[in-house]
Amino acid sequence: MHVPPHHVKVKVSYAALNSSCDFVIRSIPKTFSTLKVPEWEFSGRIVEVGADVREEFRVGASVFGFLYQTKSALFTFKEMQGALAEYVVANVDFVALKPSNATEAQAAYLPIAFVGMKTLDVGRVGPGDSILVVGGSGAIGTALVQMAKHVVGKQGRVVATCSKSKMDFVEGLGADEVIDYKQDVGAYLLWQPQI
Numbered sequence: 508m509h510v511p512p513h514h515v516k517v518k519v520s521y522a523a524l525n526s527s528c529d530f531v532i533r534s535i536p537k538t539f540s541t542l543k544v545p546e547w548e549f550s551g552r553i554v555e556v557g558a559d560v561r562e563e564f565r566v567g568a569s570v571f572g573f574l575y576q577t578k579s580a581l582f583t584f585k586e587m588q589g590a591l592a593e594y595v596v597a598n599v600d601f602v603a604l605k606p607s608n609a610t611e612a613q614a615a616y617l618p619i620a621f622v623g624m625k626t627l628d629v630g631r632v633g634p635g636d637s638i639l640v641v642g643g644s645g646a647i648g649t650a651l652v653q654m655a656k657h658v659v660g661k662q663g664r665v666v667a668t669c670s671k672s673k674m675d676f677v678e679g680l681g682a683d684e685v686i687d688y689k690q691d692v693g694a695y696l697l698w699q700p701q702i
C-alpha cells in the first residue's frame with residue numbers, strides 16, 4: 508500500500524459498524540466487479556508514516572480515525588476502500604492519538620460520537636437548555652444523549668425518542684425523559700414548547 512506524504516498506514520484493531528453495513532456488505536458482490544470494502548471509522552496502530560506527518564504520529568502509536576471520502580467518491584463508491592480491512596491508509600487530518608482512558612474498541616466509535624458533538628455545537632446548546640434527541644438509542648443518539656446531558660447540566664432537560672424495548676437503556680444514558688417513537692411525539696411536543 509502506497510503511503511502519501513500526509514497519510515499514515517494503520518494496522519486496524521477495530522472498525523465501527525454502521526447500521527447499514529450489513530446491507531452494504533450483501534450488496535457489494537452484486538453491484539461491483541472490483542473489490543470494495545465498507546465502513547470508515549477505525550482504531551489501530553501506526554505501522555508506516557508519510558513524509559509530511561507531525562511527529563506525534565509515530566510508528567507504534569495507538570490511533571483512531573475516519574477514512575475521509577470526497578462527496579463524489581462517496582456517492583459513486585469509486586474509492587470504497589474502507590475500514591473493515593487489515594490495514595488502512597488515512598489522511599492524518601482525520602486521525603488522532605487514542606485517549607489513554609479509552610479502549611481501542613471504544614476509540615473506533617469516537618468519530619461517530621463526534622457527529623453528536625457537532626450537532627450540539629451547531630445547535631448552540633448550552634447549560635439549562637432543553638433538547639430533543641430523535642433516535643436516542645442509535646449510533647449517534649447514544650453519544651448525543653450522554654454529551655447533551657453533560658452540556659445542559661442539571662437545570663437542562665434531555666428528552667429522547669427510541670423503541671419501547673430500549674427505553675430503559677436510553678434512560679440509563681442520562682436522558683431525563685424517554686418517549687416511545689410509536690407514540691404521538693408531535694402531540695407530546697405541543698405540550699412541551701420549551702424543547
Ligand SMILES: NC(=O)c1ccc[n+]([C@@H]2O[C@H](COP(=O)([O-])OP(=O)(O)OC[C@H]3O[C@@H](n4cnc5c(N)ncnc54)[C@H](OP(=O)(O)O)[C@@H]3O)[C@@H](O)[C@H]2O)c1
Binds near residue numbers: 525526622643670688
Ligand atoms: N452513523 C453515522 O456515521 C452517521 C453519520 C452522519 C449522519 N448520520 C445520520 O444520522 C442519523 C442516525 O444515524 P445512526 O447511525 O445513529 O442510525 P441507527 O444507529 O440506525 O439509529 C437509528 C435510530 O432511529 C430510531 N428509529 C428507527 N426506526 C424509527 C422510526 N420508525 N421512528 C423513529 N425513530 C426510529 C432507532 O430506534 P430503535 O433502535 O430503538 O428502534 C434508533 O434510535 C441517520 O439519519 C444517519 O443517516 C449517521
